[in-house]
Amino acid sequence: MVLWTNFPLTMSTLAIIDAFKDLPDHRRGAGRRHNQPLCLALFTLSVTAGCRGFIAISDWLKSYRADLLALFEPAKDRLPSYSTIRRVLLDLDYKAYSACLASFFEIEPLSGETLAFEGKVLRGSYNVETPASTSESHRAIQLVTVYIVERGLILPIQPVDKKSNEITAFPPVLQALAQRGVVFAFDALNTQKNMSGNH
Structure with a gap:
């Protein structure tokens, strides 16, 4: 799995951010303080890390805050909270998200599997x-x-x-x-x- 596409490493060049950039954002303008692709990237990584609920996601965000800030370089040096990620998920087209995820992880069956x-x-x-x-x-x-x-x-x-x-x-x-x-x-x-x- 490739997490970024090229250097220098900024949020706009991270492959996992690009994977979700074309998904429509149904939030109201006032509720878009945090970038939707960033929220989905953090959600995806937290679940991949074994988080099975929003409290677990919150703990994961706090535990790896410094690393995530250095990796994603979000605006104003702030990460979205687990409640913000939850709001993004409420209006998400899960079929489209699934397709983006499958493309990102390059999930294709191989001969003999x-x-x-x-x-x-x-x-x-x-x-x-x-x-x-x-x-x-x-x-x-x-x-x-x-x-x-x-x-x-x-x-x-x-x-x-x-x-x-x-x-x-x-x-x-x-x-x-x-x-x-x-x-x-x-x-x-x-x-x-x-x-x-x-x-």
């Missing part, structure tokens, strides 16, 4: 435009996850059409990855005769 497929149903999911209590009835959101076993990495998560299911969602993902010389692993649900015969 094993890809494990898993379908998940998000219980209690509902339309974000309306409160859960008033949302029209609909099927729960379904996702397909592809996991690179040898490296413990997850490829960009694939949504499943609400009128479909994970069995019919797998073939397009298979077709996109089958030419890479990888090994596929499924659970019993996805060892359908038609799918195995065609792929």
